[in-house]
Amino acid sequence: MVNLINAPEDTSLRIVDVLGGHGVRRRLFALGFHKNDIIELDSRSILRGPILVRNLTIDTSVALGRGVARKIMVEVIGEKK
Amino acid sequence: MAKKSNFPDIIFIGQPNCGKSTLFNAIAGLKAKTSNFPGTTVQHTHSEVNIKGEVVNIIDLPGTYSLNPSDPAEKVALTHLFLEKPDLIINVVDASVLGRSLELTLELIELEYPMIVALNMVDLAERKGVEIDIEKLARTLGVPVVPTIASHGRGIKEMLDAALGTLEEGRSAARIKWSRDVEEKIEELEKQLPESFPIVANKRFTAVKMIEAGKLLFDKMLKDINPPLKMVLDKVRNDLQTMHNAPAYEVIAAERHHLALKNFEECCSVRRGKRIGFLEKVDSIIMHRLLGYLILLAVFLGFFFIIFKIGGPLEELLSGPLENLRHSLSIGLGEGVIYHLADGLLQGIGGGVAIVLPYFIPLLFLMSFLEDVGYLARAGFLMDTFMHKIGLHGKSVSPFILGFGCNVPAVVSTRILESRRDRIITSLLIPFIPCSARTTIILALVAFHLGPLWALGFYVFNILLLAVLGRVITFFFKIPSPGLILEIPSLKMPSLKNMMKKTYFQLKSFINFAWPILIAGSVVLGLFQYLNFDRFINIILSPLVEKGLGLPRELGVTLVFGFLRKELSLIMMSDALGVSIQSLMTMISKEQIIVFTVFVSFFIPCLSTVAILWKEIGRKVAFISMALNTGVAVIVSLLVRLILRK
Numbered sequence: 001m002v003n004l005i006n007a008p009e010d011t012s013l014r015i016v017d018v019l020g021g022h023g024v025r026r027r028l029f030a031l032g033f034h035k036n037d038i039i040e041l042d043s044r045s046i047l048r049g050p051i052l053v054r055n056l057t058i059d060t061s062v063a064l065g066r067g068v069a070r071k072i073m074v075e076v077i078g079e080k081k
Numbered sequence: 082m083a084k085k086s087n088f089p090d091i092i093f094i095g096q097p098n099c100g101k102s103t104l105f106n107a108i109a110g111l112k113a114k115t116s117n118f119p120g121t122t123v124q125h126t127h128s129e130v131n132i133k134g135e136v137v138n139i140i141d142l143p144g145t146y147s148l149n150p151s152d153p154a155e156k157v158a159l160t161h162l163f164l165e166k167p168d169l170i171i172n173v174v175d176a177s178v179l180g181r182s183l184e185l186t187l188e189l190i191e192l193e194y195p196m197i198v199a200l201n202m203v204d205l206a207e208r209k210g211v212e213i214d215i216e217k218l219a220r221t222l223g224v225p226v227v228p229t230i231a232s233h234g235r236g237i238k239e240m241l242d243a244a245l246g247t248l249e250e251g252r253s254a255a256r257i258k259w260s261r262d263v264e265e266k267i268e269e270l271e272k273q274l275p276e277s278f279p280i281v282a283n284k285r286f287t288a289v290k291m292i293e294a295g296k297l298l299f300d301k302m303l304k305d306i307n308p309p310l311k312m313v314l315d316k317v318r319n320d321l322q323t324m325h326n327a328p329a330y331e332v333i334a335a336e337r338h339h340l341a342l343k344n345f346e347e348c349c350s351v352r353r354g355k356r357i358g359f360l361e362k363v364d365s366i367i368m369h370r371l372l373g374y375l376i377l378l379a380v381f382l383g384f385f386f387i388i389f390k391i392g393g394p395l396e397e398l399l400s401g402p403l404e405n406l407r408h409s410l411s412i413g414l415g416e417g418v419i420y421h422l423a424d425g426l427l428q429g430i431g432g433g434v435a436i437v438l439p440y441f442i443p444l445l446f447l448m449s450f451l452e453d454v455g456y457l458a459r460a461g462f463l464m465d466t467f468m469h470k471i472g473l474h475g476k477s478v479s480p481f482i483l484g485f486g487c488n489v490p491a492v493v494s495t496r497i498l499e500s501r502r503d504r505i506i507t508s509l510l511i512p513f514i515p516c517s518a519r520t521t522i523i524l525a526l527v528a529f530h531l532g533p534l535w536a537l538g539f540y541v542f543n544i545l546l547l548a549v550l551g552r553v554i555t556f557f558f559k560i561p562s563p564g565l566i567l568e569i570p571s572l573k574m575p576s577l578k579n580m581m582k583k584t585y586f587q588l589k590s591f592i593n594f595a596w597p598i599l600i601a602g603s604v605v606l607g608l609f610q611y612l613n614f615d616r617f618i619n620i621i622l623s624p625l626v627e628k629g630l631g632l633p634r635e636l637g638v639t640l641v642f643g644f645l646r647k648e649l650s651l652i653m654m655s656d657a658l659g660v661s662i663q664s665l666m667t668m669i670s671k672e673q674i675i676v677f678t679v680f681v682s683f684f685i686p687c688l689s690t691v692a693i694l695w696k697e698i699g700r701k702v703a704f705i706s707m708a709l710n711t712g713v714a715v716i717v718s719l720l721v722r723l724i725l726r727k
Contacts, residue, residue, distance in 0.1 A: 050474075
């Protein structure tokens with residue numbers, strides 16, 4: 001299990017857990033980010049900026065601030081595309 | 082709440098960016114504001130429309146991802162839905178993101194109100210390789226599903242037929258069962274609900290919302306009014322938590338998520354395979370770690386270049402006749418109070434037309450282009466790093482850009498920010514963004530007399546000051562910003578019709594709100610001049626104006642009362658000094674021009690901004706904002722004067 005921030009890019013990842021306070025968790029759930037969804041880290045912005053995450057299960061992409069992204073724990077399930 | 086009109090209420094509700102307002106506009110004419118930046122319909126718009134002889138009251142609510150609101154715009158949607166039972170719900174869904182959109186659809190079905198689904202953007206879904214079996218989806222959901230392409234007006238007629246049909250039948254949506262163990266727990270709570278308990282829609286929906294309730298306030302209130310019920314609620318929540326080892330609200334949200342995915346998989350086939358279309362390639366370049374910023378810079382420079390290329394000449398064209406009109410007015414009416422009142426009125430109206438609109442309309446149009454294409458959300462992504470430095474995040478980009486046109490709509494658009502902390506900080510910073518009126522002043526004074534480089538320097542200085550101010554203000558807020566969660570919608574080809582409509586609607590809200598206040602302020606100032614109050618005020622202000630800022634005393638009124646009609650500070654200035662703007666140098670020096678511009682730019686922008694701050698964010702913040710603007714204007718202009726004196 002690894003933190004989404006440190007996960008490899010363009011590789012299928014499965015959400016294992018969503019940590020943090022219920023405020024952030026609720027907003028992520030509302031956007032359809034749940035445990036066991038398959039996601040992919042598309043890109044990281046420079047200067048510790050946000051990261052771009054594509055949710056392959058529901059085919060949407062979301063920008064997450066580093067603080068938020070750090071709360072999502074994932075495990076690598078696919079190889080690098 | 083008593084029903085406002087006796088016509089049936091149809092509400093449009095959907096997730097941000099699903100084309101809800103486009104669909105709404107296609108039916109109701111020019112009403113709602115659409116965009117590709119999540120959460121743009123911030124006020125909800127009503128309109129009575131005649132559909133095939135039947136008059137209905139259509140309400141377009143702000144986009145919401147779920148019925149548990151997180152930002153103020155979503156709260157508007159829910160208070161409307163819960164307080165006034167709609168006669169029909171039209172749930173607009175983005176077919177290209179059906180998997181997630183169905184979560185809100187399922188939540189709406191729980192209300193068991195008459196409802197239909199407008200499956201919008203089916204063309205986009207097809208392009209993404211998503212084939213949807215519409216009959217099957219309708220059977221699974223138990224509500225009519227009508228495919229539409231709002232931007233091309235396709236499917237609107239069929240959707241209206243389905244809407245009127247369901248309205249007449251009054252057939253409510255049927256409840257969809259979740260997994261058995263969760264259902265049992267909900268029933269356990271449902272049975273305990275006393276008759277006197279305030280029920281929203283139906284008992285089961287109320288029970289589910291109680292379990293999901295995130296607000297501590299709700300728990301505390303329930304404990305006070307009905308302790309035994311609170312005990313049952315706690316027991317149900319704990320049982321759910323132990324069964325699924327996750328908090329109860331997550332268990333409920335997960336139920337909807339999995340049910341939505343199951344329905345999606347059953348009713349749709351997706352031609353997988355990462356088809357790199359043209360738009361995806363463009364997207365990867367726009368969002369590129371380095372290239373993205375070059376493009377962003379180019380877009381912004383181009384953005385302002387076009388606005389000034391259109392605004393400048395347009396403004397000259399309009400302010401000419403305004404001057405002649407003013408001139409003929411003074412001949413006609415002489416020097417009496419009528420003249421001053423009429424002159425004040427004319428300058429108020431003229432000021433709006435000749436100075437704000439030439440820049441404001443192109444800015445609104447280009448903004449709607451950036452929004453509809455989806456670039457604004459991407460700018461928010463790219464800018465987030467810098468916004469973070471001043472304690473905010475990417476979502477504040479759109480209000481800041483709007484601020485360059487006019488601060489009033491910018492403050493209104495802060496509704497898309499989830500936390501009140503972000504809203505207050507963004508709203509305190511917006512009055513420091515040079516609106517079109519102040520841009521005119523910067524161009525007419527700094528650019529004209531000192532050259533364009535100085536004007537650009539002034540803008541850079543302005544943005545740096547914004548950053549410093551942001552750092553200082555965030556210092557006072559203990560709680561950190563909740564961090565960026567911003568959906569990046571797919572790139573779309575904007576429709577010209579849509580952009581024109583949005584520009585018109587945004588302009589209308591400026592005219593209805595800001596302009597009357599501007600005219601009133603202008604008339605008041607006209608009165609000042611008549612009662613030659615201005616000479617009296619100049620004397621009072623002379624210590625600050627003359628000694629402090631080293632400016633001629635006559636500029637006192639222009640400086641301080643400029644906020645009554647900022648647009649016309651230039652005209653006030655030339656009146657006060659008795660010389661035309663072009664030949665200003667004969668009266669005051671270059672340094673004085675800079676000090677004057679600095680003060681006018683950072684002082685209270687205008688009455689309308691204070692009024693909108695008061696209305697949108699509250700009285701306290703409005704006063705803090707005025708004090709902040711005054712303080713910064715005085716301090717910075719004093720400093721600038723000292724530096725320039727060497």
